[in-house]
């Protein structure tokens with residue numbers, strides 16, 4: 290069978306720009322511009338949009354308006370609006386703002402976990418247990434993130450078995466989907482191959498997502514490896530905005546427009562209008578000149 294014919298016919302693109310992108314801007318983007326950006330992205334047909342984080346506003350002042358953003362966006366039927374939640378306080382805020390989909394985030398490396406959330410990996414799971422229990426009881430859809438699934442900015446290469454074990458724990462908590470994240474964009478196709486060989490044996494590929502930053506320009510090559518393993522959920526950020534303020538060397542996420550161009554070129558359906566995404570990015574650039582120029 291030809292290579293392209295054995296790839297999935299449909300893929301879900303998860304737009305993380307409003308959260309992963311805007312969390313990394315030196316200056317917070319005004320709330321009304323965030324709301325307009327999210328609404329444009331939803332109109333472009335993106336089925337899942339990560340809109341904000343209910344984290345400490347001291348840690349991420351760029352997203353201190355999480356409640357307002359979540360309340361003000363006009364919700365498009367069928368679009369899933371995700372928000373990051375680090376602890377029970379975050380869940381309280383997310384529920385009060387009307388969230389019905391949350392993302393819990395932890396890491397495969399202890400060093401990154403300490404810097405990002407001031408907790409060991411074990412402690413993140415202690416925080417998550419009551420969050421997941423209450424979220425499940427409230428009928429929320431839950432994503433889990435494994436940051437530094439391939440490389441840690443502080444401790445170097447990560448053993449795929451460690452990423453696998455964290456993935457397993459997130460599924461055991463009741464996560465519907467787990468995203469394996471290349472936080473600093475250092476993963477090579479070989480690294481992705483190694484982890485997915487293990488992960489797709491242990492879990493349904495349809496429940497795994499891939500989240501690539503594009504530091505080394507290998508994100509699209511890594512997506513190809515994911516497609517070959519039957520992965521059908523890929524994260525991307527409109528305009529390639531993004532990074533993590535707690536991961537030096539983590540510039541933009543894989544750009545949504547580039548991911549869409551690849552998928553279109555492979556004949557894979559996404560239901561997303563690439564030109565409409567580009568127009569949303571152009572509108573944001575016009576309103577905030579220089580946005581995306583200072584990823585760490």
Ligand code: HMG
Pocket residue numbers: 309312342343344345346347348349373375376377378379380382394405406407408434435436437470471472473500532533534535
């Ligand atoms: P902590 O520093 O360990 O201490 O926080 P704490 O729990 O005692 O809280 C510190 C202060 O924050 C206290 O306020 C709390 O009340 C408050 P104070 O007493 O100083 O006035 N607080 C909160 N406020 C609002 N909402 C909350 C909340 N929780 C505590 N939910 C904590 C731990 C995790 C909260 C903090 O370290 C934090 O918010 N970190 C931010 C982490 C973050 O957002 N990182 C970026 C997102 S992850 C990412 O980008 C990776 C990803 O893209 C995948 C990838 O690429 O790898 C997903």
Ligand code: MG
Pocket residue numbers: 309470472500502532533542
């Ligand atoms: Mg990220």
